[in-house]
Amino acid sequence: MVGWSVQTFLEEHSRKKVLLPKRKVGNSLPDQVNFSLSEFCKSHQLVKRLQDARPSVVPSFFTRAAGSLHDLNLDAAQLLPNPVILLTPWIPHGLKFLNPFENYDKTNTASDIYLQLFAHHRELYQHFIPVFTDGSKSTTQTSFACVFINSTLSFQLHPSCSIFTAEIMAILHSLSEISNYPADNYIIYSDSLSVLQALSSLHRHSHPLAFSILDLHDRLVCTGFSILLCLVPSHVGISGNEIADKCICSP
Numbered sequence: 153m154v155g156w157s158v159q160t161f162l163e164e165h166s167r168k169k170v171l172l173p174k175r176k177v178g179n180s181l182p183d184q185v186n187f188s189l190s191e192f193c194k195s196h197q198l199v200k201r202l203q204d205a206r207p208s209v210v211p212s213f214f215t216r217a218a219g220s221l222h223d224l225n226l227d228a229a230q231l232l233p234n235p236v237i238l239l240t241p242w243i244p245h246g247l248k249f250l251n252p253f254e255n256y257d258k259t260n261t262a263s264d265i266y267l268q269l270f271a272h273h274r275e276l277y278q279h280f281i282p283v284f285t286d287g288s289k290s291t292t293q294t295s296f297a298c299v300f301i302n303s304t305l306s307f308q309l310h311p312s313c314s315i316f317t318a319e320i321m322a323i324l325h326s327l328s329e330i331s332n333y334p335a336d337n338y339i340i341y342s343d344s345l346s347v348l349q350a351l352s353s354l355h356r357h358s359h360p361l362a363f364s365i366l367d368l369h370d371r372l373v374c375t376g377f378s379i380l381l382c383l384v385p386s387h388v389g390i391s392g393n394e395i396a397d398k399c400i401c402s403p
Contacts, residue, residue, distance in 0.1 A: 226312060245354040247369060249381035250339075258385055266388040273382075280339040280380060283326045284392030287318025287344065288400040296322035297399040298329060299392045305329070306399045319344035320361045322396075323351075327368045327379070335376030343386035343393060351381065 203215065252273045253266060274282070284299040294313040297306040307325070309318060319342060326340050342348055351362055369379055384393055 224312070226310075245366070246352040247366060247381055248352055249348040249383055251383045253383070253385055258388075263388040266385050267390065270384065270390050277339055277380070280337040280378070282339055282341060282392060283330070284341045284384075284390075284396045285319070285322035285326055286342075286386075286393065286396035286400055287315055287320075287322050288397075289313070289315040289318060294318050295400045296325070297396040298322055298326045299396045299399070300329070304395060304399055316344070316346060316350075316359070317361070319347045320350070320359060320365070323347065323381070324361055324365050324368070327365060327372065330377065330379070331368070331372055335372075337378040339380040339382055341382050341384045341390075341392060343384050345383055348381055348383055 250273075252269055256265065256269070281301065285296065286299075287296040288294070293311055294309040294315070294317070295306060296309070296318040297304065299305075305325070307321075309321065313321075323340055323342060330338050350359060351365060354362055354366060372379060384390055386393060386397065
């Protein structure tokens with residue numbers, strides 16, 4: 153009878169406290185669900201003590217996952233909830249980007265040609281303030297950098313983050329920095345084709361940070377900013393891109 157009551161308590165406690173909230177329409181978690189899994193486990197020590205007293209009881213998922221999280225160095229990793237975004241299927245969503253180099257094959261094009269093309273491109277968009285972004289991932293770290301005219305910013309992410317996350321975070325942080333300045337024309341340069349393509353065609357399974365970029369971009373445009381995205385080739389001598397690359401590669 154005692155064993156049955158403990159089991160019942162565990163089931164009730166798990167049902168009320170341990171399980172994650174149900175997903176809303178669009179497979180998105182509520183905005184307030186932004187927590188560390190390790191913190192979530194620690195907040196349920198009562199359940200763990202009861203489980204230790206009754207070894208036959210199957211431990212909760214979070215209790216069993218705690219060891220794996222520690223082994224993978226994910227104890228303090230923060231979960232990023234999917235935003236609740238209503239995308240109408242009959243209207244395309246996304247941010248288009250410029251690609252003045254699309255007709256050139258990098259393997260067969262000299263760096264000088266790319267530099268001439270970029271110089272011509274800058275003449276066309278001379279009234280847009282340039283911002284260069286780049287991301288990097290190695291076996292020990294993941295980082296990104298944003299290069300403005302008068303400053304260079306670099307940040308490290310959790311080592312488990314992908315190169316895609318680093319590149320998209322660089323664009324998001326650039327927009328965040330731009331929001332601190334008076335309304336003006338800006339053009340953000342990135343050498344990540346995959347990120348720019350992801351931003352140009354959003355759907356409900358897109359990266360959560362892509363929606364954050366779209367939201368911040370739209371809010372800036374509404375306040376008088378004009379912001380463009382542009383693809384640039386890497387390692388061809390374009391100054392801003394080279395500075396960003398060196399910044400994230402230096403220890």
